[in-house]
Amino acid sequence: MKSFIELLKKALQKANICVQEAVEDADLTIVNTAISVAPQYDYVRVVGEDIDLLVLLTALASTHSNVFFQKCGRGKTPDSYYSTTSINHKFSNELLFIHAISGCDITSALFGQSKNKFISLFLKHEELFNRAETLLNPQATTEQVAEAGEKVLVALYGGDPATQNLDDHSFVKAAAKTKFNLARLPPTTDAAQLHAMRSYHQVQTWLGNEKNLLKWGWMHTPSGLFPKKSEKDPAPESLLQFISCTSKKGCTNACGCRKTGLHCFLLCKHCIGQSCENPMPVILDNEFEEGDAPAPIDMVDEQQECEDIE
Secondary structure, three states, X not given: OHHHHHHHHHHHHHOOOOOOOOOOOHHHHHHHHHHHHHHHOOOEEEEEOOOHHHHHHHHHOOOOOOEEEEEOOOOOXXXXXXXXXXXXXXXXXXXXXXXXXXXXOOOOOOOOOOHHHHHHHHHHOOOHHHXXXXXXXXXXXXXXXXXXXXHHHHHHOOOOOOOOOXXXXXXXXXXXXXXXXXXXXXXXXXXXXXXXXXXXXXXXHHOOOOOOHHHOOEEEEOOEEEEOOOOOOOOOHHHHOOEEOOOOOOOOOOOHHHHOOOOOOOOOOOOOOOOOOOOOOOOOHHHOOOOOOOOOOOOOOOOEEOOOOO
C-alpha cells in the first residue's frame, strides 16, 4: 500500500498537483489545508463523501466565507453544496463536542443514539452547552471532563443531570422499557467517563491541542492503541448470571451477550457458551497453582433472556 501511495504521489506531482500525505487524521489534514490556502483564492471547494469534513469545516473555518464543501452524490442523487454557515449557528462552537461524543471516525457511537437526538437534546436543554464548554477547554482536568460527559449522557437517556448519575438504580429502571435490548441500556458511570475522556481528546486534537492519549481513555496493546476498558463490572454478579442470549447463528454480531460485552455461558439457550464464537475463556488445569480451583458456578432454575436484534 505504501509503495502505491508513493507512486500515486509522484504521478500527481508530475501533473503539477500539490499533494499532502495525511499521517493520522486525513479529514483534519484536508480541512486545515483548505483553511491555509483560502486567502490565496476567491473560493476553495472541499470535495468528499464524509460528512465529518463539513463538521470540521463548520467548526474550524467559520471565519472563511469562501470555503465550501461539495458532498458527492451517488446514483441519481445529485451533489450537495454547503458553506461553513450551513449548520445551525447555535452549534458552531459546540459542534465538535457533539460530533465526538455522539460517535465519529475515532470515538464510538452509543447504540441507538443518533446525532439528531444529540442535537435535539441540546436544543431542549441549553444548560448543557456549559457542559460542552468543558470539553472545549484545553485546560480541563480528567475529573471535569468525566463529570461533564456523564451529565450529558444522563440527560440523553432521559434523566436529571442535577440529581442522577448513570449508576442510579431508579434512573436505569426508567431508561429500560418492558421489552428492550440490553445494548440500549445507558452505559455505566465508569464506561461513560472513559467515553467522555476519549471524546475530549479527539476534540482537542481537532483544535490543534496535543494531549497524552494514555491519560485520556486509550491504552497501548500489542496490536496498537485501543480504547481503555471499564474496570468495573457492567452490573452486579447476581444480575449478570441471569443474562443470556438466544442466538442460533454462532453468536456473531447479533449475539445479545456479545453486544453487551459479555461471554456466552451455560444459561444461553442454544449455544450454552460452547458451540459459538463468543465462549467463556478456557482456563487450563496447569494455569492453577496447587490448592487453587475455579470458583463454582451457581445454577438457577429460571433465566431471563435478552432479545437478539438480527
